[in-house]
Amino acid sequence: MMQIDVDRAVCVGAGQCALTAPDVFDQDDDGLVVLLDPNAAEDPESEGGTAVRDAEALCPSRAIRVTG
Amino acid sequence: MTACPLGHGARVLPADSMPTQPSALFARWRDADALVPLDFRDGHEGLLVTRYDEAKEVLSDRRFSQQPQRMPRSDAQLDDGFPGGPLDDAGALAVASTNILGLDGEEHRRLRKAVTGRFSVRAGRTHRPRIAEIVAEELENLIAAGPVADLLEHFAEPISIRVHALVLGVSDDLVDRYAQCFVHGAPPQDRHDLLREAIEVRRADPGEDVISDLLANDDLSAAEVEGLLHMLSMSGRDTVAFMISTGTVALLDSAEQYRTLVADPDLVPGAVEEIVRFCTMFLTVFPRTATEDVEIADRTIAAGTTVSVSTVSANRDERRFEDPDAFDVRRDARGHVAFGHGPHGCIGQQVARVELDEAFRALVTRLPGLQLVSTGQHEPSPLANPVATYAARPVLVTGWER
Ligand code: HEM
Numbered sequence: 001m002m003q004i005d006v007d008r009a010v011c012v013g014a015g016q017c018a019l020t021a022p023d024v025f026d027q028d029d030d031g032l033v034v035l036l037d038p039n040a041a042e043d044p045e046s047e048g049g050t051a052v053r054d055a056e057a058l059c060p061s062r063a064i065r066v067t068g
Numbered sequence: 069m070t071a072c073p074l075g076h077g078a079r080v081l082p083a084d085s086m087p088t089q090p091s092a093l094f095a096r097w098r099d100a101d102a103l104v105p106l107d108f109r110d111g112h113e114g115l116l117v118t119r120y121d122e123a124k125e126v127l128s129d130r131r132f133s134q135q136p137q138r139m140p141r142s143d144a145q146l147d148d149g150f151p152g153g154p155l156d157d158a159g160a161l162a163v164a165s166t167n168i169l170g171l172d173g174e175e176h177r178r179l180r181k182a183v184t185g186r187f188s189v190r191a192g193r194t195h196r197p198r199i200a201e202i203v204a205e206e207l208e209n210l211i212a213a214g215p216v217a218d219l220l221e222h223f224a225e226p227i228s229i230r231v232h233a234l235v236l237g238v239s240d241d242l243v244d245r246y247a248q249c250f251v252h253g254a255p256p257q258d259r260h261d262l263l264r265e266a267i268e269v270r271r272a273d274p275g276e277d278v279i280s281d282l283l284a285n286d287d288l289s290a291a292e293v294e295g296l297l298h299m300l301s302m303s304g305r306d307t308v309a310f311m312i313s314t315g316t317v318a319l320l321d322s323a324e325q326y327r328t329l330v331a332d333p334d335l336v337p338g339a340v341e342e343i344v345r346f347c348t349m350f351l352t353v354f355p356r357t358a359t360e361d362v363e364i365a366d367r368t369i370a371a372g373t374t375v376s377v378s379t380v381s382a383n384r385d386e387r388r389f390e391d392p393d394a395f396d397v398r399r400d401a402r403g404h405v406a407f408g409h410g411p412h413g414c415i416g417q418q419v420a421r422v423e424l425d426e427a428f429r430a431l432v433t434r435l436p437g438l439q440l441v442s443t444g445q446h447e448p449s450p451l452a453n454p455v456a457t458y459a460a461r462p463v464l465v466t467g468w469e470r
């Protein structure tokens with residue numbers, strides 16, 4: 001099972017996550033990351049799984065962690 | 069390469085870089101080492117980061133400080149086009165309180181958080197229809213400017229400044245003066261006087277924009293409101309315009325790349341990433357100074373050493389991008405560091421992406437026969453900024469048949 005965690009304390013509001021996986025990540029009124037759907041990437045092989053992994057890699061502040 | 073007069077082997081940024089073709093020296097430096105010696109203007113001998121992985125490491129490591137703000141030495145001439153002049157105390161305080169690229173840690177985070185909300189992906193989406201209208205109007209102005217016209221002056225700059233005004237909330241009647249102040253260059257006092265007027269308009273008539281947010285934020289002083297607005301106006305004034313105009317050069321340099329987008333405009337979002345990678349504007353970003361000994365690339369950067377990251381070089385690192393000197397709109401260029409990286413990564417990047425997307429989409433769908441006549445971007449570039457960014461110069465184009 002793939003788990004997504006976001007760390008709003010280190011997020012710098014660059015928006016790469018919301019650009020890359022818009023169904024999974026959004027940004028609040030301060031521009032900081034909001035996890036819309038913690039289970040969005042259940043299947044790591046699915047398209048959603050790829051996008052979440054991409055978002056993790058593209059995040060400039062390592063605020064996104066995908067485990068499992 | 070310029071020999072160091074002191075014979076220490078310290079080096080300076082070369083003067084023979086062109087915006088679409090960095091100096092060959094960068095490839096040699098990259099080949100030699102991830103970190104090479106670099107001279108700074110105050111005589112400090114620091115380091116230049118030449119490779120991609122190490123660039124990201126340095127830019128995201130909080131043991132590096134934004135202070136002191138020393139600037140790298142370069143053989144290229146400096147030409148920022150902005151006249152100097154006196155500035156009243158309120159203006160000086162505003163600027164001094166909001167030097168976002170000079171701050172670290174919580175101080176930096178507090179100011180940054182005050183503005184990031186208006187530059188989110190969602191904000192970009194909200195602004196997209198209006199941005200498309202602005203782009204369409206400026207495309208007509210480009211065509212009307214003559215059989216051969218400068219795409220920088222008649223397309224890229226007006227789009228960049230009008231969208232900037234839109235997002236920040238500078239009212240329409242002030243946009244011409246705003247352009248005068250922040251595109252063509254005006255003395256500091258004129259810039260601050262104009263921004264104060266723009267602030268008063270929004271105080272009386274708040275909207276969905278940065279100025280209104282700043283005014284509604286009890287946590288900010290009046291100096292910080294004016295300062296943040298000034299800082300944001302200086303930040304985006306030239307980068308988007310540079311990227312639209314220089315990106316057009318890259319696309320037209322190889323007719324095949326432009327035709328690829330004409331045939332399939334859905335490739336434009338990916339092309340935008342490749343354009344900002346290939347035409348990276350910052351030879352080096354703001355220098356970082358180690359606050360303690362830091363291990364990078366199997367060596368120790370001693371506390372007190374200033375390190376400049378070359379995003380131009382990192383984005384041409386063959387360890388990360390295959391055949392990096394090839395411009396290919398079909399490549400997956402995501403992950404480039406053209407917008408920086410880490411806590412100071414570009415605030416405006418998601419809005420910039422929408423602007424670039426709409427601008428290139430308009431060009432390839434409405435002007436399929438566009439051709440490059442000549443451009444200053446094919447010559448070694450002066451620096452538009454002491455941190456070492458390329459300058460934007462005219463891009464003459466023709467071919468309006470639709
Ligand atoms: C294609 C266009 C743009 C490019 C290539 C670009 C590039 C960059 C880069 C490389 C940095 C990091 C500098 C460093 O780490 O030393 C940066 C920071 C910044 N950019 Fe942009 N930028 C663009 C558009 C914009 C726009 C439209 C705005 C809107 C106002 C903007 C506002 C800022 C601000 C405020 C910072 C400082 C962030 C901080 O220190 O936390 N940029 N930009």
Ligand code: SF4
Pocket residue numbers: 006010011012013014015016017018025027031032033058059060061062063064
């Ligand atoms: S990509 Fe990272 S830093 Fe940017 S908004 Fe998402 S979580 Fe925050």
